[in-house]
Amino acid sequence: MNAVDPSPTISSAVPKARIRFGIVLMPNFTLTAFSGFVDMLRLSADDSDFSKPVRCAWSVVGKTLAPVRASCGIQVTPWETYDEAEPFDYVVVVGGLLHSVPQADDETLEFIRRAARGNTTIVGICTGVFALMRAGVLDGHRVCVSWFHYWDFIERFPNADADALVADRLFVIDRRRITCSGGRASIDVAAAILLRHMDHATVQKALRILLVGEMQKGNAPQPHPPGIAPATHPKVKRAILLMEQYVGRALPLDELASKLDLSPRQLERLFKAETGKSPQTFAKHVRLRTAAWLLTSSDRTVADIASSCGFSDASHLGREFRKQFGLPPVMYREQRAGVAVGDAEGFTEAGLDDAAADAIPQ
Numbered sequence: 001m002n003a004v005d006p007s008p009t010i011s012s013a014v015p016k017a018r019i020r021f022g023i024v025l026m027p028n029f030t031l032t033a034f035s036g037f038v039d040m041l042r043l044s045a046d047d048s049d050f051s052k053p054v055r056c057a058w059s060v061v062g063k064t065l066a067p068v069r070a071s072c073g074i075q076v077t078p079w080e081t082y083d084e085a086e087p088f089d090y091v092v093v094v095g096g097l098l099h100s101v102p103q104a105d106d107e108t109l110e111f112i113r114r115a116a117r118g119n120t121t122i123v124g125i126c127t128g129v130f131a132l133m134r135a136g137v138l139d140g141h142r143v144c145v146s147w148f149h150y151w152d153f154i155e156r157f158p159n160a161d162a163d164a165l166v167a168d169r170l171f172v173i174d175r176r177r178i179t180c181s182g183g184r185a186s187i188d189v190a191a192a193i194l195l196r197h198m199d200h201a202t203v204q205k206a207l208r209i210l211l212v213g214e215m216q217k218g219n220a221p222q223p224h225p226p227g228i229a230p231a232t233h234p235k236v237k238r239a240i241l242l243m244e245q246y247v248g249r250a251l252p253l254d255e256l257a258s259k260l261d262l263s264p265r266q267l268e269r270l271f272k273a274e275t276g277k278s279p280q281t282f283a284k285h286v287r288l289r290t291a292a293w294l295l296t297s298s299d300r301t302v303a304d305i306a307s308s309c310g311f312s313d314a315s316h317l318g319r320e321f322r323k324q325f326g327l328p329p330v331m332y333r334e335q336r337a338g339v340a341v342g343d344a345e346g347f348t349e350a351g352l353d354d355a356a357a358d359a360i361p362q
Contacts, residue, residue, distance in 0.1 A: 018053060018054070018055060018056050018057045019055065019056040019057075019089050019090070019194075019197050020056070020057050020058075020059075020086070020087075020088045020089050020090070021041060021056060021057070021058040021059070021088060021089070021090045021091075021092055022058075022059055022061045022085055022088035022090070022091045022092065022115070023037075023038070023058060023059065023060045023061065023091075023092045023094065024060075024061055024062065024091065024092065024093045024094070024108060024111070024112070024128075024131075025060065025062070025068040025070075025076060025078075025094050026068075026093065026094060026095045026096055026103060026104060026127070026128060026131060027068060027069065027096075027097075027103070028069060028070065028071045028096045028097035029068065029070050029071065029094045029095060029096040029126075030070070030071055030094065030095070030096040030097075030126050030182060030183070031070040031071065031072050031074055032182075032183055032184070032186070033094050033095075033096075033125045033126045033180075033182045033183060033186040034070070034076070034094045034125075034186075036183075036184065036186040036187040036190070036210075037092060037094070037125060037186040037187070037189070037190045038058060039187075039206075039210060040187055040190035040191055040194065040203075040206055040207075040210070041056055041058050041190060041194070042058075043205070043206035043209050043210065044056065044194050044198060044202055044203055044205075044206040045057070055197070055198060055202070056194070056197070059079045059080055059085065059088075060076060060077075060078045060079050060080075061078055061079070061080055061081065061082055061085045061111075062078030062081060062082070062108075063081065063082060063105060063107040063108060064078070064081060065077060065078050065080075065081065066078075070096065071096045071097045082107060082108075082111040087115075087118060087119075087120065088115065088120055089119075089120060089121065090120065090121045090122075090123055090193065091111075091112065091115040091120050091121075091122050091123065092123040092125060092128075093112065093122070093123065093124050093125065093128035093129075093131050093132060094125045094126060094128050094186075095124070095125065095126045095127030095128035095129065095130060095131060095182070096126060096127060097127075098127055098130065098149065098152055103130065103131060103134070104130075104131040104134060104135070108131065109131065109134055109135040110135075112131065112132065112135040112137060113135050113136065113137060116135070116137040116176075119176075120176070121176045121177070121178060121193075122137055122176065122177055122178070123178040123179070123180070123189070123193070124138075124177075124178070124179045124180065125179075125180045125182055125186050125189070126146065126180070126181070126182030126183070126186075127146075127149055127152075127182070129143060129144070129145055129153075129179045129180075130152075130153065130156065132177075132179070133153075133156075133157050133160070137177070138177055138179075141164065141174045141175065141177040142164045142165075142166055142172045142174045142179075143160070143164055143165050143166065143172065143177075143179050144166045144167075144169055144170075144171050144172035144179040144180060144181055144218075145165065145166070145167050145179070145181065146167070146181040146182055146183075146222065147167045147168070147181075147222055147241055147244055147245070150165075150167045150244070150245060153165065162246075162249075165245070166245075167181075167222070167241060167244070167245040168221055168222060168238045168241035168242050168245060169181070169218055169219050169220065169221065169222065169238075170185040170188055170189070170216055170217075170218055170219075170220050170221075170222060171185055171188065171189040171192070171218045172218055173192065173218060178193065181222055185216065185222075187207070187210060187212055187215070188215045188216045188217075188218075188220075189218070191203050191206070191207060191215040192215065192217075192218060194206075203215075220234075221234050221237045221238045221241060222241060232274050232275075233270055233274050235260050235262060235267075235270060236270055236271060236274045236275065238260060239256060239260055239267065239271070239279060240282065240286065242256060242259060242260075243256075243279075243282065243283045243286045243287075244286055244290070246310075247286060247287050247290050247308070247309055247310060248307070248308050248309065248310050249310055250283055250284075250287070250310045251283070253267065253268070253279060253280065256279060267279055284320065285324075287309045287310050287311070288309075288320060288321060288324050288325075290308075290309050291305050291306070291309045291311075291317060291321065291329070292321075292325065292332065294308065294309070295329055295332055295333040295336070296332075296333060296336040296337075301314075302314045302317065302318070302329045302330060305317065305329070314329075317329060
């Protein structure tokens, strides 16, 4: 099979050969990410409503043919094993829950490496990117992760290039490596891949059938952070996500503005209009909010948390923390013992007491 051109150019003709996708499911994979991606393939593969794999074909592959359990309990049986599968144009690794069961086994990691050594484009969806990192196939590439799993990623891969880590976008295409934050974005990244090989009308038809409408581009921001209205300007949303991504190192205003293709003055004006606060003040609140969450969700020392949240030392964190919350970090931890600060969606106001909620910029 001829290799697929990895450039994101859009072809106006139906490909002569089917594009082959091999899909690897991690234990406790996210069903939404898997089904969204596959349904885009299914609906784009055929002209009629028969779901025939005319333009592209897909196969679920695994170490064995034993069913793989999704995080919701539904099980999917692989169609073929790694040894039986023919070469694919794309190998797609779909992840899910990180903490409940062992992740990718040695055979899966070797399958990913073997595919990466050829002409195959490797795709990581949701926490599938963790498997790609463990396989060592992302060196020298930008990597997209969900903001929700950013700290998990940093903890598991402390030597990763922080400047190459992207937690403020839906997905990233970097040559033959594609990484996606997961969820609904799996539909968008599938559409972006298919547009390399199919005409726009075919892909758009599939999106309309899924009631999605227009696909989101990779540089679209991930969903708005807690405490921010949905109507907030997308540049401000992205700036806040960058603040969370770089919570351990306060980004200078000019560097933050540069990442957003704005001037520092433009960014300050936009932030003031949208939040009523300067970027610097908002960033400090983000760091304090993260420190409050770490105090109640971990047993890390105050000094360690201070370092992780961009404060010079424990005393610096203590001074700022008392200003914002009215009590020192240790006392805050003692009072909040056994009470979760954030819910499963992140650090939301519902999980904070009144003093902590006041620290979240509105």
